[in-house]
Amino acid sequence: MTGQNNEPVSDDAALEVEGLTKRFGARTAFENVTFSVGRGEVFGFLGPNGAGKTTTVRTLGTLLAPSAGRARVAGLELTPQQGMAIRRRIAIMPESPGLYLRLSVAENLAFFAGLYELPDASERIARSLRAVNLQDRADDLCRSLSKGLRQRVGLARALLSDPQVLFLDEPTSGLDPVATREVHELIDALRKRGVTIFLTTHRLAEAERLCDRVGIMNTTLRLIGRPDELRDRLFRGGLEVRIREPLAQPDAVFSPLPGVDAWRQEPDGSYLLTVADPAAAAPETVRALVAAGADVLSLGPTRHSLEDVYLQLIDTDVEAQAR
Amino acid sequence: MSIDLTRIRAIMAKELRDYRRNRFIAITMTVMPLVFSVLPIIDIFNLSASAPASKLDKLVGLSSLYLLLIPALVPATVAAYAVVGEREQGTLEPVLTTPVRREELLLGKAAAALVPTLLIAYAMYGVYLGVIGLFAHQNVVTDVFKASRILPQLLFTPLLAGWSIWAGIGISTRASDMRVAQQLSVLVSAPPLAVAALMSFNVIRPTLGVALGIGAALLVLDVLAWRFVSALFDRERLITGTRA
Numbered sequence: 001m002t003g004q005n006n007e008p009v010s011d012d013a014a015l016e017v018e019g020l021t022k023r024f025g026a027r028t029a030f031e032n033v034t035f036s037v038g039r040g041e042v043f044g045f046l047g048p049n050g051a052g053k054t055t056t057v058r059t060l061g062t063l064l065a066p067s068a069g070r071a072r073v074a075g076l077e078l079t080p081q082q083g084m085a086i087r088r089r090i091a092i093m094p095e096s097p098g099l100y101l102r103l104s105v106a107e108n109l110a111f112f113a114g115l116y117e118l119p120d121a122s123e124r125i126a127r128s129l130r131a132v133n134l135q136d137r138a139d140d141l142c143r144s145l146s147k148g149l150r151q152r153v154g155l156a157r158a159l160l161s162d163p164q165v166l167f168l169d170e171p172t173s174g175l176d177p178v179a180t181r182e183v184h185e186l187i188d189a190l191r192k193r194g195v196t197i198f199l200t201t202h203r204l205a206e207a208e209r210l211c212d213r214v215g216i217m218n219t220t221l222r223l224i225g226r227p228d229e230l231r232d233r234l235f236r237g238g239l240e241v242r243i244r245e246p247l248a249q250p251d252a253v254f255s256p257l258p259g260v261d262a263w264r265q266e267p268d269g270s271y272l273l274t275v276a277d278p279a280a281a282a283p284e285t286v287r288a289l290v291a292a293g294a295d296v297l298s299l300g301p302t303r304h305s306l307e308d309v310y311l312q313l314i315d316t317d318v319e320a321q322a323r
Numbered sequence: 324m325s326i327d328l329t330r331i332r333a334i335m336a337k338e339l340r341d342y343r344r345n346r347f348i349a350i351t352m353t354v355m356p357l358v359f360s361v362l363p364i365i366d367i368f369n370l371s372a373s374a375p376a377s378k379l380d381k382l383v384g385l386s387s388l389y390l391l392l393i394p395a396l397v398p399a400t401v402a403a404y405a406v407v408g409e410r411e412q413g414t415l416e417p418v419l420t421t422p423v424r425r426e427e428l429l430l431g432k433a434a435a436a437l438v439p440t441l442l443i444a445y446a447m448y449g450v451y452l453g454v455i456g457l458f459a460h461q462n463v464v465t466d467v468f469k470a471s472r473i474l475p476q477l478l479f480t481p482l483l484a485g486w487s488i489w490a491g492i493g494i495s496t497r498a499s500d501m502r503v504a505q506q507l508s509v510l511v512s513a514p515p516l517a518v519a520a521l522m523s524f525n526v527i528r529p530t531l532g533v534a535l536g537i538g539a540a541l542l543v544l545d546v547l548a549w550r551f552v553s554a555l556f557d558r559e560r561l562i563t564g565t566r567a
Contacts, residue, residue: 024563061420064559084422092420098413100337102344105339115421116335157417 013072014039014165014196015060018155019043020069022052029055031071033221037198037213039164044211045200048314051217053200057167060198061092074164079291088116091163093279095170097154101143105134105153108142109160116161126288140263148179155186161246165196171202184210222313231304238302239285241271244295253292257284272302326430330423334431335438343400351400356393360447363389364454364522372393372460383466384524387476391519393444394484395512398436402491403508405432406561407498417563431550433488440484446494448476450520476536479519482541487512488546496555499564515541 015037022029030052037043047053058064060073062083071078074089099108105123112120127137132152142150151171158166168187172180180203187210190197201207208215208227215224223230246269247253254263254273259281262274275281278301288298342348363386370382409415418428421429455467466472498504518537521527527537 058562063416063419063562084424087420087422089422092417094413094416094420098415098417099343100414101412102341103337107340111333111337112417112421114336115330115418116424117327117329117422155419156554 008066012038014041014074015043015198016072017060018070020056020059022055022064022073023067023069023255028219031220032311033217034069035221035224037165037196038190040194040195041213042187042197042211044201044207044214045198045217046202046204046214046308046310047200047217049202052219053217053265054169056094056217057169057198057200061090061167062086063092075243088161089163090165090167091158091161092167093154093169093171095173097150097157099142099150099153099157102141104139104141105129105145105156106138108153109157112154112157116196118161124160127129128159131159132156135183146179148175148182149220151175151179151183152186155183157159159190163195165198166190167198167200169200170202171199172201172206181207182233204305204307204310216310218314223309227309228308230306237275239275239281239283239299240302241273241289241291241299242269242297243271244297245270247289247292247294249292253288253294254285257281257288259284278302326427327425330427331431331434334428335435338405338432338435339439342435347402347451348401352397352443355397356443356447357390357564359396360451361393363387364451365369367455367459367463370463372462376462378547379402379466381461381524383463385470386451386467387472388520388524389517390444390448390476391479391483393447393518394440394480395487396509397443398440399483399487399491399508399512400505401436401440402488403495403498403504404501405436405492407501407504408495410561411501419558419562425558426553429492429553429556432492433485433549436488436491437481437484440488442481442531444484445477448480462509471530471534474531475519475537478534478538479541482489482538482545483519484514485545486515486541487550489545489552493548493552493555496552496561 013033017036018034020033021031033052033056045053045056055064059066060071060078062073062078065080066078073086076082076086076089078086100111103111106129108123109128110121113124118124125138126135129138132155134149134152134156134307137145137149142153143155154295155168158168171187172183175183184206187197187199191210199207199211211227211313213221213224213226214230216222216230223233225233246265250263252263254260254271257273259275260273260276261276264272266272273281273285282299286299289299342352359424366382367386370379370422406415409418452467456464459467487508490511491504494507494511498507518527527533
């Protein structure tokens with residue numbers, strides 16, 4: 001069930017944030033942030049360095065007190081009195097997993113199981129290690145593990161308490177492609193288990209692949225929605241046309257076409273047509289090309305990646321700041 | 324506010340395990356007590372049997388003071404590491420995201436510093452008493468085994484350690500560099516020793532009542548220090564370096 005902007009309705013929300021603001025003296029970390037995340041949803045939180053992503057996570061995780069606004073986290077109002085109850089229902093994996101390097105993997109997890117007062121600690125530890133495929137490394141000292149394995153231990157630790165909401169802050173930062181893929185697979189597995197995941201990341205392909213919805217942050221929340229929805233919102237529709245030989249008079253071919261607002265030739269020789277409805281414009285375009293004697297190799301709607309959306313938005317911000 | 328013993332035990336167990344595998348802490352906890360126990364024993368055995376009673380008294384007082392340096396100084400280094408060490412390692416933030424209360428975290432860390440300190444300090448005092456009892460002149464034995472010597476030693480050991488630990492953790496909570504925290508902690512742990520020194524050198528006459536009175540004062544100081552350090556422990560400041 002969704003509401004405006006595909007926002008999950010509030011009674012089903014794992015996170016509800018309304019006008020949340022955090023200031024450190026005169027400096028504003030983030031301002032007037034409003035969004036909600038549904039239960040079981042993977043929500044990506046994107047933005048450049050210093051955009052306030054980590055501070056938002058820390059605020060929702062009760063480590064920092066908000067300066068203004070309100071939030072509900074895992075069904076509880078974000079107040080100092082509810083801090084402990086909220087921390088029982090959530091888990092945060094910071095960018096650096098922060099393991100005790102002189103302790104073994106199992107000892108690290110046992111310590112955290114104690115902090116959560118988990119009654120069946122051994123069983124939970126074994127289950128968490130199985131979930132991240134580290135059951136054979138339980139007795140290894142953490143200092144002997146690679147960065148990717150340490151990240152997996154950090155994830156196992158976050159899973160110990162069966163959190164309702166899991167905050168992952170740059171979980172693949174600094175990992176090689178193989179380790180990154182492993183973390184992605186783990187996040188996929190968690191999604192299948194119905195865990196709500198709040199993922200902050202710089203990796204736009206990662207967000208596109210893993211997240212149901214994303215929010216793009218730059219001190220304020222600039223955009224929120226499904227990746228495809230954001231593409232539609234920021235970019236007009238387009239058709240990409242590839243033909244064997246360049247047209248002698250492209251303007252004479254494309255300009256008279258109904259529905260084609262503009263066209264341009266790309267450096268690789270293809271043509272990009274700006275259209276309101278790619279599906280409606282495509283047949284007319286093919287007919288016009290064939291009539292002009294062109295050999296059509298391919299014709300299809302243009303694909304903008306989440307990266308295009310992100311860069312378009314952040315570039316706009318940079319230009320606005322420069323003005 | 325309810326304090327949860329499971330969490331305190333978990334913190335204590337983790338800290339003790341971490342100390343055992345930290346060479347720097349292990350060396351500090353071994354070498355310092357050995358130095359502070361062996362030196363007074365050597366001094367006492369260098370004293371001739373015909374030495375005047377005043378000199379003997381002074382030397383035994385000095386020995387007691389040396390032994391009290393163990394609870395005063397040994398936990399200071401460990402306590403100074405407690406918070407700033409975790410911050411530097413990046414392990415503090417994950418701990419603060421759990422349901423642990425600051426009082427539980429601090430008590431767990433304090434207990435982990437106190438228990439080995441007491442074991443070491445009392446063990447060294449036991450060795451000192453044993454060596455004196457077995458091998459020293461009778462007049463030395465009589466002086467060392469006086470109740471007015473033993474009681475302050477037993478009583479002041481945990482109380483001095485308590486002060487040293489809370490001062491160390493307090494400094495660790497506010498410091499941004501571990502080495503600075505350790506140096507300051509050692510410095511701050513010394514002042515209460517002055518009272519013990521005055522008793523050891525008979526400037527304050529060491530009677531049972533005086534020892535209990537000073538012990539009670541040290542206990543009050545320890546409790547106040549715990550409350551003060553708990554108030555200093557600000558999650559926001561520890562995470563961001565900025566006050567809430």
